[in-house]
Amino acid sequence: MKLLIAFAVLLVGTNANILHAPSPVPSVPVQQYSFSELSRSAEELGKQIAQNQNDARFIEGIIADILQLIIDQIVKAELDPLEVDDLEFRYRLPVTNLLNIDAVAEDIVLAGVSNIVINRVSYSIFTNRIIVDIALPRISAAIGDSGLGVTVFGGSLNASLRGSIDIVELRVQTDVRISLSITGGISIRSVDVDVTVRDIVSNFALVIQNTDYSELLNNLLGVWIPNKISTFKSDIIELAEYIALVVIDRIQNPPEVPDTGCLRNK
Numbered sequence: 001m002k003l004l005i006a007f008a009v010l011l012v013g014t015n016a017n018i019l020h021a022p023s024p025v026p027s028v029p030v031q032q033y034s035f036s037e038l039s040r041s042a043e044e045l046g047k048q049i050a051q052n053q054n055d056a057r058f059i060e061g062i063i064a065d066i067l068q069l070i071i072d073q074i075v076k077a078e079l080d081p082l083e084v085d086d087l088e089f090r091y092r093l094p095v096t097n098l099l100n101i102d103a104v105a106e107d108i109v110l111a112g113v114s115n116i117v118i119n120r121v122s123y124s125i126f127t128n129r130i131i132v133d134i135a136l137p138r139i140s141a142a143i144g145d146s147g148l149g150v151t152v153f154g155g156s157l158n159a160s161l162r163g164s165i166d167i168v169e170l171r172v173q174t175d176v177r178i179s180l181s182i183t184g185g186i187s188i189r190s191v192d193v194d195v196t197v198r199d200i201v202s203n204f205a206l207v208i209q210n211t212d213y214s215e216l217l218n219n220l221l222g223v224w225i226p227n228k229i230s231t232f233k234s235d236i237i238e239l240a241e242y243i244a245l246v247v248i249d250r251i252q253n254p255p256e257v258p259d260t261g262c263l264r265n266k
Helices: 002-012 035-051 056-076 214-231 233-252
Strands: 031-033 082-092 099-111 117-124 129-152 155-180 186-208 263-265
Touching: 056 117, 056 129, 155 214, 186 214, 186 233, 214 233
Parallel strands: none
Antiparallel strands: 031 263, 082 099, 099 129, 117 129, 129 155, 155 186
C-alpha cells in the first residue's frame, strides 16, 4: 500500500483539481515533477482528507479517481499495449574480431498492465483505515522470432527464442491505518499487504546450439519462480515496503538542492 500511495501521490500531482471532488479523470499533459512538487501534492492530499475525514464516500472517491488516473496515464503513455516491431543490438571490439555480438528481437508485445480491476475501496472514518483491493486479470508478454549470435576467441554461440508468458490474476490487497495531523500531514501507523498470483503460464521455445531448452525455461518461469516467490513472499513484501518508504520520505522531505533526476510522467 505504501508503494501505491507513493505512486498515487505522484499521479495526483499531475492535476490538483482531482482533489476537490471525485470526477471523471481529465487529460494530463506530459510534464516533469520534482520531489518538491510531489511534496506539495502530498500535503494538499493530506489537507483534503483531514478536511473531509468524516465523509468516507468523498475520500473513497478520491482514491478511486487516483486509481483511474493511473490506468489512464498508462494508456496515454502508450504502455498498454506496448508494441515494438523489432530491436537490434550489435557490438564489435575495435580492430579485432575477438568478440562479436548480434542480437535481434521481433514483434514484442506487452498487454494487460492497464486493465486494473478495482474490487474494493473503503475508508473508515472511525479508525482512519483504508482498504484497497485491486487485480489485474492477465498480463501478457510475447516475443516473435529472436536470435542471438556471439563469436568470442574464435568460438561461436547461437540461440533463438520465441513465445509468450502470461501472469494470471495478479491481486494486491492492502489494509492501511493512517494518522492525520491538524495541518493535513499523513503518517502511516500500520500496513498489511497481500499479493497473490493464481498462475504463470510460460510457453517459450528456446534453442541454444541446436539443443532445445524450451521445457527447462518454461519450468523455470512457470513453476520454479512462482514457488520461490511463495517461499520468500514475506521478504519480497518487506523489501517493496522499504523501497516505498524511501520514496515516500523523499517526497515528504525533498532535498534542498533541486533534484536533477526528476520523475517523468508521460
